[in-house]
Amino acid sequence: MNLNQIHNVYFIGIGGIGMSNLARYFKNIGKQVAGYDKTPTALTKELEQSGIAIHFEDNVALIPKDFKVENTLVIITPAVPKLHSEWNYFLDNAFEVKKRAEVLGIITKDTFCFAVAGTHGKTTTSSILGHILYESGADVTAFIGGIVENYNSNLIGSGKTITVVEADEFDRSFLHLHPNIACITSMDADHLDIYGTSDAIEESFIEFADKIQDKSKLFITTDLPLKGVTVAVDEDSVYTAFNVRIDNGSYVFDIKTPKGILKDFRFGLPGRHNLMNALMAIAMAEIFGTPTDAIATALASFKGVKRRFSYQIKSDNLVYIDDYAHHPTEIDAVHQAVRELYPTKKVLAIFQPHLFSRTKDFADDFAASLSKFDELLLMEIYPARELPIEGINSSWLLNKIDNQHKKLVLKENIIANILESDAQVIVTIGAGDIGEMVVSIKEALNETI
Known part of the structure; x- marks a missing residue:
C-alpha cells in the first residue's frame, strides 16, 4: 500500500493513546482525518480542536461523506468488537482496512526506524529517545504511548525520514515493524491471555530481535537470551551507567561506552528503572551519531511522561x-x-x-x-x-x-x-x-x- 495515494484516513477507536498519535501524524502530513470513538476524552477533545471530526455513536450515517470514497484508509484498534457496524461497512465495501500495527509497519518501512520493545519501559524509553533526536535537530517523528510532558502530546516532531516507535508485543504487533536500530528493555511474561505461555512470549521477542541482522544495532539488558549490545546500571556491560548519585533531586552519573567514558550526565526522573530507560535511549542515539553534547543537554531537559511516576x-x-x-x-x-x-x-x-x-x-x-x-x-x-x-x-x-x-x-x-x-x-x-x-x-x- 502506498500512503502517498491515500487522501483520507478514518480511525475506528481514534481516542486511544496509540491511535491518536497516528491521527496527529496523518493530519501533520496533510491527510484528511476523521474518526469514531466510544466516549469523549481529553485526547478526543484535543484532536477535535486540531480540526479532526469525531463522533461517538457507532452509526454509518455519521461517517463524513468524504470518507466513503476511494483513497480512504481505515485504521482500527484491536479493542473494536467484531459486530461494530462502521467497521463492517468498510469491510463490506472493500475499503483498505488496517490494524494500527500494520500502518506503523508501512510508515517504518519508508523511514529510518528506531523501535523500542520490552514488557516494561517502552513509553519512557521511546519518549527520551524521541526528545533527544528532536532536540538535536533530527528530522524525526516519535509515536509515543503516553503524553510527554515537554510537548503535552503523544507525538514528538513532524519529520518525514526518521521514526521512533514503541514495538508493542501485544497481539505480536511489533512483528509488523521494520526497525533499523532497536532495543529490548525486558521480556517478562505478560499478555498470557494472548500468548498462552511465557515461552511463546519469548519466542515472539526472539523473532522481533531477528529483524535486526546487524546485532551492533540491537541493544539489550544483560539478562536476556539474545545477541546484542548490553546495557546496564552498575554492572559490567558494553554501555554502563556508574558513579550514580543524587544531586538536587536528579540522578547524576557517568557512562562507559565503546568510545570511552562520558562524565556527569544529568537526568531528572526517579527510579533505577528510569535510569535504565535513559541509558537505552542514550546508547541508541549514540550509535546513530547524535553528538554527545546534544544527548546530554536533551536528557537534562526531559520532564517525563504523564502517569509515569x-x-x-x-x-x-x-x-x-x-x-x-x-x-x-x-x-x-x-x-x-x-x-x-x-x-x-x-x-x-x-x-x-x-x-x-x-x-x-x-x-x-x-x-x-x-x-x-x-x-x-x-x-x-x-x-x-x-x-x-x-x-x-x-x-x-x-x-x-x-x-x-x-x-x-x-x-x-x-x-x-x-x-x-x-x-x-x-x-x-x-x-x-x-x-x-x-x-x-x-x-x-x-x-x-
Whole structure:
C-alpha cells in the first residue's frame, strides 16, 4: 500500500493513546482525518480542536461523506468488537482496512526506524529517545504511548525520514515493524491471555530481535537470551551507567561506552528503572551519531511522561505520585523509587488491578509487590477488554497480600479512605480508569495541606 495515494484516513477507536498519535501524524502530513470513538476524552477533545471530526455513536450515517470514497484508509484498534457496524461497512465495501500495527509497519518501512520493545519501559524509553533526536535537530517523528510532558502530546516532531516507535508485543504487533536500530528493555511474561505461555512470549521477542541482522544495532539488558549490545546500571556491560548519585533531586552519573567514558550526565526522573530507560535511549542515539553534547543537554531537559511516576503534589509534608504500573515488575520499580527518595516516610499505595487474566496469572507476584508498601487500598479489577473470570476478584487477591494495613475499597470511596490515612507519600497505581481520578484526588489532598 502506498500512503502517498491515500487522501483520507478514518480511525475506528481514534481516542486511544496509540491511535491518536497516528491521527496527529496523518493530519501533520496533510491527510484528511476523521474518526469514531466510544466516549469523549481529553485526547478526543484535543484532536477535535486540531480540526479532526469525531463522533461517538457507532452509526454509518455519521461517517463524513468524504470518507466513503476511494483513497480512504481505515485504521482500527484491536479493542473494536467484531459486530461494530462502521467497521463492517468498510469491510463490506472493500475499503483498505488496517490494524494500527500494520500502518506503523508501512510508515517504518519508508523511514529510518528506531523501535523500542520490552514488557516494561517502552513509553519512557521511546519518549527520551524521541526528545533527544528532536532536540538535536533530527528530522524525526516519535509515536509515543503516553503524553510527554515537554510537548503535552503523544507525538514528538513532524519529520518525514526518521521514526521512533514503541514495538508493542501485544497481539505480536511489533512483528509488523521494520526497525533499523532497536532495543529490548525486558521480556517478562505478560499478555498470557494472548500468548498462552511465557515461552511463546519469548519466542515472539526472539523473532522481533531477528529483524535486526546487524546485532551492533540491537541493544539489550544483560539478562536476556539474545545477541546484542548490553546495557546496564552498575554492572559490567558494553554501555554502563556508574558513579550514580543524587544531586538536587536528579540522578547524576557517568557512562562507559565503546568510545570511552562520558562524565556527569544529568537526568531528572526517579527510579533505577528510569535510569535504565535513559541509558537505552542514550546508547541508541549514540550509535546513530547524535553528538554527545546534544544527548546530554536533551536528557537534562526531559520532564517525563504523564502517569509515569508523575508528581501531582510535592511539598515538605505531603507527596502524591501517579503511575501507570500494572505489572508486578513495574510496581516493584515504583516502590524502589519511592523508597530511595523517601526512606523515612510512610507510603500509601492505591492499586487498581488491570484485567482479570493478568490478575490471575500474576496473583502471587502482585501480592508480594503490594505487601511492600506501608499501607494499601485495593480497588476492584478494571476489566478493559475482558469478561469476568469466576473466583478471580480483588477480595481473592487481597487475601494473598501480607500487609497489616490493607483494605478493599470501592471507587466512590477512594478519596475518603485516602484522607483518613496519615501517610506522607501517596501513590496511585494502575492502567485502568484510576488515571481519571487523579485530578479529583489531587484537589482533595491539596485542601488538606
